[in-house]
Amino acid sequence: MDSAKHKKGLTDVAELAGVSLSTVDRVLNERGSVSDVKRRKVLNAARTLGLRRLLPSPVHGLLRFDLLMVESHTDHYQRLTQAFQRQARLLKARLVLQHQTWHDRNPQDLLDFINRPRTARQGLIVVAHDTPAIRAALQLQIARGVPVVLLTSSLSGLVGATYIGIDNHVAGRSAGRLLGQWLGACPNGGQVLLITNSLLYHAHQQRIGGFMQVLHERAPHLQISAPVECHDDDALTARAVHHALDNGATLAAIYNTGAGSEGIRQALLARNIRPAWITHEASLQHARLLREGLLSLVLDQDPEGQADAAIQHLLYANGDLDIPPQMHPQLRIVIDETLPHRAS
Incomplete structure (x- = not known):
């Protein structure tokens, strides 16, 4: 009876996910190669149906996040870069952060990075201007199931993307x-x-x-x-x-x-x-x-908090975190009285 219930549970997962029973078996038991898209469908269906078992990660192997930032030597972008590097070191057992820069005089470079990733990506973090071509490229990534985080507010209203930063x-x-x-x-x-x-x-x-x-x-x-x-x-x-x-x-x-x-x-x-x-x-x-x-x-504008929240959001979007990230960048006011004390 238990075996019959178990098989029916797997069959329900397969029907809800729109995949075969063998695909469900491969995903849940980590056997064989299944695309990330199908893995997510199976795991989402299993969670929806309340399947009573420990579920594997939605992505087999290391997560690969692309970080596409404008080339800049300003303090903000230097701090942002260092914060992402720190996150990559802390989470190196789980993810690879692939950092690429583009110059604002060459927006085609950004389009190439978005449209032609070097490897399969499970997340995209981007600094971008608002142009029809960039919107279309990012919308295509979202349609393919890639979680997209925007570090600038220029692309407001891009359905499916998440802006992480101050107002x-x-x-x-x-x-x-x-x-x-x-x-x-x-x-x-x-x-x-x-x-x-x-x-x-x-x-x-x-x-x-x-x-x-x-x-x-x-x-x-x-x-x-x-x-x-x-x-x-x-x-x-x-x-x-x-x-x-x-x-x-x-x-x-x-x-x-x-x-x-x-x-x-x-x-x-x-x-x-x-x-x-x-x-x-x-x-x-x-x-x-x-x-x-x-x-x-x-x-x-708290670039360190911005980097931390961006990575946490992508981990959550990939099913590695059970709850949405609780951290958010905070607007901070700094005056001479709030600076660290200097020894005289």
Whole structure:
């Protein structure tokens, strides 16, 4: 009787999964070669039917996750890369993280990486611009059953993909709220110089939009410059500061949504001024600028938490975790008082 019940249970799994009884036997008893897609179908059906037995991992052998990141030497991407490397070392018995970089001047490289993986992949983590070709390529991967994690919010609305990162609109609003409180009592106003990397990046658009929205609401007496695209380049950020001052601006504040802080520092020291200054990413450079009193506040998007959550999400999507990941990247505010104490 028990044998009959057992066979019926396996038959039910086969019918629900849409595979043969022999395929169910091979998956559940780890015998023979079965594609990852069929393995997932069988295991999902077994869980749905409440099959009373210890189920194997949905993927036989090592998981292979592709990490496709834009080529960048900014602090954020360096920290993100190091965090992924740390995760790969910790989980080397279970997964292989295949890291490839692409340059934003060559989007075709990214398309090639998405469309032609070097090996079968069980997960894809990607930094990408929003273009129809990239959307179509990622949608095809999702349709093939590949879990996709987005590290940038540019591809909002991509059905089946998961964005892991902070809310950049909220980050921009936070910068505007804090700056508005600092400068709200200044009746003479002044100019707020708005510096960004590139408006091609959705994250920078969101930060700028949130920032301007709050300042218009809370400090309408301030004059906000049009965003100056400096592409994280120190020479260009220095030029932006000098240009604003040469045009007669009373510089009350600077908000930089990207990198290029050394250029801003050089310009402020050369002109002997210290406006309020808010930027992003908790780095050693920014810690030094906070201690010097040049930089007022830093908003950090927690790249370490972003990497950890991305890997955990893919492990869960592949059935290696029973519950969804509980960790999420956190927007952090850093000022000089919150920096680690330095021995005198």
